Amino acid sequence: MAYDITINRGTSCRINEIDFENIPFGRVFSDHMFVADYADGEWKDLRIEPFARFEIHPAAMTLHYGQAIFEGMKASKSFDGRPLLMRPEQHSRRLNRSADRMCMPHVPEDLFLQGLRTLIAIDANWIPPQEGSALYIRPYMFAMDEFIGVRPSSTYRFIIFTGPVGPYYPKPVSLLAESKYVRAVNGGTGEAKAAGNYGGALLPAKVAQEKGFDQVMWMDGHEFKYIQEVGTMNIFFVIDGKVITPATDGAILKGITRESIIHILKDKGFEVEEKPLHIDEVVAAYHAGTLQEVFGSGTAAVVAHVSKIQYQDTLIELPPMEERKIGQMVKAEIDGLRSGKTEDKFNWIEEVPTNVFENA
Numbered sequence: 001m002a003y004d005i006t007i008n009r010g011t012s013c014r015i016n017e018i019d020f021e022n023i024p025f026g027r028v029f030s031d032h033m034f035v036a037d038y039a040d041g042e043w044k045d046l047r048i049e050p051f052a053r054f055e056i057h058p059a060a061m062t063l064h065y066g067q068a069i070f071e072g073m074k075a076s077k078s079f080d081g082r083p084l085l086m087r088p089e090q091h092s093r094r095l096n097r098s099a100d101r102m103c104m105p106h107v108p109e110d111l112f113l114q115g116l117r118t119l120i121a122i123d124a125n126w127i128p129p130q131e132g133s134a135l136y137i138r139p140y141m142f143a144m145d146e147f148i149g150v151r152p153s154s155t156y157r158f159i160i161f162t163g164p165v166g167p168y169y170p171k172p173v174s175l176l177a178e179s180k181y182v183r184a185v186n187g188g189t190g191e192a193k194a195a196g197n198y199g200g201a202l203l204p205a206k207v208a209q210e211k212g213f214d215q216v217m218w219m220d221g222h223e224f225k226y227i228q229e230v231g232t233m234n235i236f237f238v239i240d241g242k243v244i245t246p247a248t249d250g251a252i253l254k255g256i257t258r259e260s261i262i263h264i265l266k267d268k269g270f271e272v273e274e275k276p277l278h279i280d281e282v283v284a285a286y287h288a289g290t291l292q293e294v295f296g297s298g299t300a301a302v303v304a305h306v307s308k309i310q311y312q313d314t315l316i317e318l319p320p321m322e323e324r325k326i327g328q329m330v331k332a333e334i335d336g337l338r339s340g341k342t343e344d345k346f347n348w349i350e351e352v353p354t355n356v357f358e359n360a
């Protein structure tokens, strides 16, 4: 179904103020945002409006009880200047799974996609053309009822805003296997992209940084033996040519990059195993000399290589970058899809038509 979206383009455009060669991550926002309000059991007042602050009631339930979920995705420009999205429907579906867990309403997939496409078409000039750069997209939903008391809200707001980001070339990261704090347990909210998960992860991340590590490697909350994720990424290990990633078990976020990587690797004939991954297996592989690569996966970095992992008294040091093949290969593959240079054999890439708004 086609929704009626009111478009208010405003009068000012800030794009000429931006130095696209030097974009600070997460601080620059494009001209417009898509907004929809939920009340009386339906999404209403669908609109594109100039990106701006808005008012929120001090008793808005999201501020107190944390009904707040989000997504993170990217639009890119192909080598010949066409705006591209990669697997946007997967983000819509994950948002709705997060909504289920947090007792929030679904955003219908066609509403999500129409709002997204309209916004990207209008702000297509904000997609940086430089290779590796992208327009970061932040869809999110939060509770709006003005009420003190713990129950699900009956009103919500859904917003999509965007902002250009430069190429992300993280240096290999060092990890501290967590032995005190947990990110998520089975039955908790780890599989949802719920705002509170990120608030709860700040202290352990700070403690790890104070100890000299870049990020936390999250372990299961029962024994601190089974590996879950790293920072805000999923994690992959290459042991003796085989790629292993922890099976999603209810506590791990089902990363869309993770799923894409598994798909690409299997298609290329690699052996990929999803299973509960015990840290002892990684330590044993390290001592046997068969631990070849460790990398995190996520929308922002695509692939972030790991330099070392501290687990209790054992320091696991990974081989130099020149010896790592698989992480670099999948990153190149995904970057190639996002720039339109690699054949889209899985039908993951969608071009956003902009001609609709060229004279609007």
Ligand SMILES: Cc1ncc(COP(=O)(O)O)c(C=O)c1O
Pocket: 072, 229, 231, 232, 233, 234, 253, 254, 255, 256, 257, 258, 297, 298, 299, 300
């Ligand atoms: C906790 C967590 N794990 C993993 C990921 C990677 O997910 P994706 O590949 O969908 O970006 C993210 C980022 O969304 C995350 O926040």
